[in-house]
Amino acid sequence: MKRRSFIKTAIVASATGAVVTSGLIKPKTVMAASHEKDFTKAKSTEEVMEMMGASDAAESDMIKIKSPEIAENGAVVPVGITSEIEGTTEIVAVVSNNPIPYAARYTVGAKGKAAVKSRFKMAKTTDVVAIVKADDKYYMAKSNIKVTKGGCGG
Amino acid sequence: MAKSTIKLRTKEKKGLIQVKSLITHPMHTGLRRNKKGDKIPAHFINEVVVEANGEPVMTANWTGAISKNPFISFSYAGDKSDTIKLTWKDNTGKSDSLEKQVGKK
The missing domain is CATH 2.60.40.2470 (SoxY domain)
Structure with missing residues (x-):
C-alpha cells in the first residue's frame, strides 16, 4: 500500500509540477529541483x-x-x-x-x-x-x- | 560535527565588506557514475544565504554545476561591526551555518 501511494504521489507531483515537501516521500529528482521552477529541466x-x-x-x-x-x-x-x-x-x-x-x-x-x-x-x-x-x-x-x-x- | 564545513573570511574596505567563503561539500550532480556503473545520487547545495546583522545580503541558488567544495565571493555595503552569518542547505536536507564578525578570523 505504501508503495502504491508513493508511486501515485510521484506521478501526480511530476504531472502538475508541484513541489513535494512532505516528509514521507522525497523522490530525489523532485528534490533536486525543488528550490526553483524546474529550471534544471x-x-x-x-x-x-x-x-x-x-x-x-x-x-x-x-x-x-x-x-x-x-x-x-x-x-x-x-x-x-x-x-x-x-x-x-x-x-x-x-x-x-x-x-x-x-x-x-x-x-x-x-x-x-x-x-x-x-x-x-x-x-x-x-x-x-x-x-x-x-x-x-x-x-x-x-x-x-x-x-x-x-x-x-x- | 566537530569541524565546521564553512570557512568564512570577511574584510572591510572603503565601506564595502568583502565576503569570501569556502564550503566543504561533495556537490554530486547525480549524473556521474561510480566504478560499478551505478549512478551516484545527486547531492549538492541548493541554497546559500548570507546575512549581515540578520538581513539577507546575498542568496545563492545553486545546482550541481557548481564545483566540489564550492567557493563564493561577493561584497556589500556594510560596516565593520556587522555580524555575518552564512547558512547552506543541500538537496538532502542537510545544512550548516556559521556566524562571524567582520574582520575576525
Whole structure:
C-alpha cells in the first residue's frame, strides 16, 4: 500500500509540477529541483531564458564575465560575474553545453553589490551566459570558455 | 560535527565588506557514475544565504554545476561591526551555518 501511494504521489507531483515537501516521500529528482521552477529541466540556454521569461533579454556590455579563456580542468572553473546595471537584483549563470545548463542564481540584497564569484563545473568547451535582472528587465552577456578536460561524468 | 564545513573570511574596505567563503561539500550532480556503473545520487547545495546583522545580503541558488567544495565571493555595503552569518542547505536536507564578525578570523 505504501508503495502504491508513493508511486501515485510521484506521478501526480511530476504531472502538475508541484513541489513535494512532505516528509514521507522525497523522490530525489523532485528534490533536486525543488528550490526553483524546474529550471534544471531545461536542456538549453534558450529554454532557461524562456522559463525565466527573459527571452528578449538585451545584450549588455555593462555585465562583465571574468573567467579564463582556457580552462584546463572543467571541474573547477572560476567565474566572476559583475553587473554595473543599476538596480540589479538577480544574476543567473547558465553554462550552455552542460547536461543541466542552469547553474546558479544569485539574489542580491538591497545592500549587496552585484558582483559574485564562484567556481563552476563545465563538461566541455562552452558559452557561459549571465542573465541579469534589473528593474524587472533582463539583460545578458556571453563569454566562451575552452575546456580541455571535462568536469561532469568520468 | 566537530569541524565546521564553512570557512568564512570577511574584510572591510572603503565601506564595502568583502565576503569570501569556502564550503566543504561533495556537490554530486547525480549524473556521474561510480566504478560499478551505478549512478551516484545527486547531492549538492541548493541554497546559500548570507546575512549581515540578520538581513539577507546575498542568496545563492545553486545546482550541481557548481564545483566540489564550492567557493563564493561577493561584497556589500556594510560596516565593520556587522555580524555575518552564512547558512547552506543541500538537496538532502542537510545544512550548516556559521556566524562571524567582520574582520575576525
